[in-house]
Amino acid sequence: MPVTPRSWRLLAAAVLGLLLAPATAAAEERGFTIGARPVWFLTAGGTGGGTVGPGARGGFIGGELSLVRLREHRLAGLYADAYHDFGVDGTYVTAGPELGLVRRSRTLPLAVGVDGGAVVRFADERAFGATGRLFVAVAGTLAVYARYAYLDADADDHVIQVGMTFKFPFGPPFGAATR
Numbered sequence: 001m002p003v004t005p006r007s008w009r010l011l012a013a014a015v016l017g018l019l020l021a022p023a024t025a026a027a028e029e030r031g032f033t034i035g036a037r038p039v040w041f042l043t044a045g046g047t048g049g050g051t052v053g054p055g056a057r058g059g060f061i062g063g064e065l066s067l068v069r070l071r072e073h074r075l076a077g078l079y080a081d082a083y084h085d086f087g088v089d090g091t092y093v094t095a096g097p098e099l100g101l102v103r104r105s106r107t108l109p110l111a112v113g114v115d116g117g118a119v120v121r122f123a124d125e126r127a128f129g130a131t132g133r134l135f136v137a138v139a140g141t142l143a144v145y146a147r148y149a150y151l152d153a154d155a156d157d158h159v160i161q162v163g164m165t166f167k168f169p170f171g172p173p174f175g176a177a178t179r
Contacts, residue, residue: 038071039173049145049163051087055156058087064165066098070173075100079115088156090123094131094149111137119149127153135165142166 048061062083068075080095096117103110116132129151137143142164149159 038069041068041070041077041173042066042170043068043167044170045141045165045167047081047083047163047165049161051085051159051161053160054158056085056087058085060085060087060092060161060163062092064167066167068098070102073102073104075102075111075113088121088123090121092119092121092149094119096131100135100137109139111135111140111143113137119151121151121153125153127151127157129153129157131159141168 042065044063044065046062047064048059050059051057060083062081064079064081066077066079068077076097076099078096079098080093082091082093084091094117096115098113098115100111100113103112112135114132114134116130119129119131121127121129129149131147131149133145133147135143135145144164145162147159147161147163149161151157151159
């Protein structure tokens with residue numbers, strides 16, 4: 001089945017409809033607790049940056065999705081991203097766990113963390129490997145990062161990138177702490 005502009009518009013409309021569908025609210029009696037309650041966040045956004053060495057260098061642009069549980073001053077979750085690298089003229093898909101520490105502040109909340117896992121590059125040849133990334137997030141929305149990936153490729157098997165993401169929550173936090 002060929003992919004047409006009409007099919008892309010239908011897919012975009014279906015996804016938008018699901019995201020904007022109303023949810024039912026339920027009120028429950030809350031018990032007394034001291035300290036923060038853990039909550040879940042589903043965030044998505046764009047990512048971009050540059051491959052800085054070795055091998056083919058160039059910019060990249062794509063998107064990222066994360067499901068993160070925030071508890072006290074720690075976060076843990078899963079991420080997945082996909083981006084096109086213009087240096088190797090290929091697309092990367094990465095996914096794995098992420099961990100971090102959060103500094104809560106009314107003026108400048110920060111998070112420092114790591115994530116990593118599997119990577120697949122679709123270019124002249126398909127290559128598989130592992131990746132790791134160190135990030136610093138400001139106010140939970142903007143993050144700058146450095147990433148390293150090793151691939152089982154004939155060329156450009158070591159990838160070093162710097163970049164940034166802009167991620168926003170799909171909705172309010174959810175989970176036991178929000179009830």
